[in-house]
Amino acid sequence: MVSAWRQRCPNSGFVQSSTAASDARYRLFVKHNRAFAALSRHLRQHPELFRPWKGTMYRVTTLKYRDPAEILLGEGSYLNGGRWNAIGSFRAVYGSTDDVVALAESKANALYANLPYPFRDPRLVVAAEVSLSRVIDLTAPETLKALALTEEELAREDWRKVQEQGAESFTQALGRAAFIAKAEGLLARSARVKGGINIVYFPQNKARGSDVRLWQPRQLAPDES
Numbered sequence: 001m002v003s004a005w006r007q008r009c010p011n012s013g014f015v016q017s018s019t020a021a022s023d024a025r026y027r028l029f030v031k032h033n034r035a036f037a038a039l040s041r042h043l044r045q046h047p048e049l050f051r052p053w054k055g056t057m058y059r060v061t062t063l064k065y066r067d068p069a070e071i072l073l074g075e076g077s078y079l080n081g082g083r084w085n086a087i088g089s090f091r092a093v094y095g096s097t098d099d100v101v102a103l104a105e106s107k108a109n110a111l112y113a114n115l116p117y118p119f120r121d122p123r124l125v126v127a128a129e130v131s132l133s134r135v136i137d138l139t140a141p142e143t144l145k146a147l148a149l150t151e152e153e154l155a156r157e158d159w160r161k162v163q164e165q166g167a168e169s170f171t172q173a174l175g176r177a178a179f180i181a182k183a184e185g186l187l188a189r190s191a192r193v194k195g196g197i198n199i200v201y202f203p204q205n206k207a208r209g210s211d212v213r214l215w216q217p218r219q220l221a222p223d224e225s
Helices: 002-008 036-045 075-080 099-112 141-146 151-156 159-164 170-180
Strands: 050-062 093-096 123-137 185-189 197-201 211-214
Touching: 036 170, 050 099, 050 197, 093 099, 099 123, 099 197, 123 197, 151 170, 151 185, 159 170
Parallel strands: 123 185
Antiparallel strands: 050 093, 050 123, 093 197, 123 211, 185 197
16 A cells, blocks of 8 residues: 555655654655644644543444454554545544534545445444543634634645645644644544534544543454354
8 A cells, every 4th residue: 555655656755753653664754744833833832722522423434344443543544644644644533423424424535535335335333432631623713713724724625635746734734733742632624514523533642531432342343253
């Protein structure tokens, strides 16, 4: 996967990362976004933006990746990148606060990847009970004001196209700034469902006392009989 991405992006810039990702064989770096420094500075200046959050996170997964030990690892986004984390940077688990929103996000990802929809392979909607102590709520106007951002800026860029060109998108730079500032996750508006909210969980930053737990994990475990 890494070599294929490099073939698509032969002129990409590779920079040493300061994140905690440690799998050397997949360690691939894109050219860092210049907005990162300012975003990091805003986060340092506003510690009040890191707040507790409790709720339910919904994710859509395939039967192949239904193992409870893997659902909350964020390995897929680490290897492929996501809206808030560049490929090979750090792990992020993507979910939504509503199951309908989670399904809409899954459909959008499938259509972008030219996968058949309606889905030909079975999908599962899994739920996790989440209790985190340091979450940045990007749906809150006061958060955007403190970070000198607008909702339009967050929705403007196609992060996939930016990443394919070997660069870090603006939202990926914001996610990296939050990760390095020890945020445990982000809340962000869904681009697919009006009023929908997505949650992005950073498992490497989970603090003592925080908890992320799947509902009915035994029913998800692969049958080894």
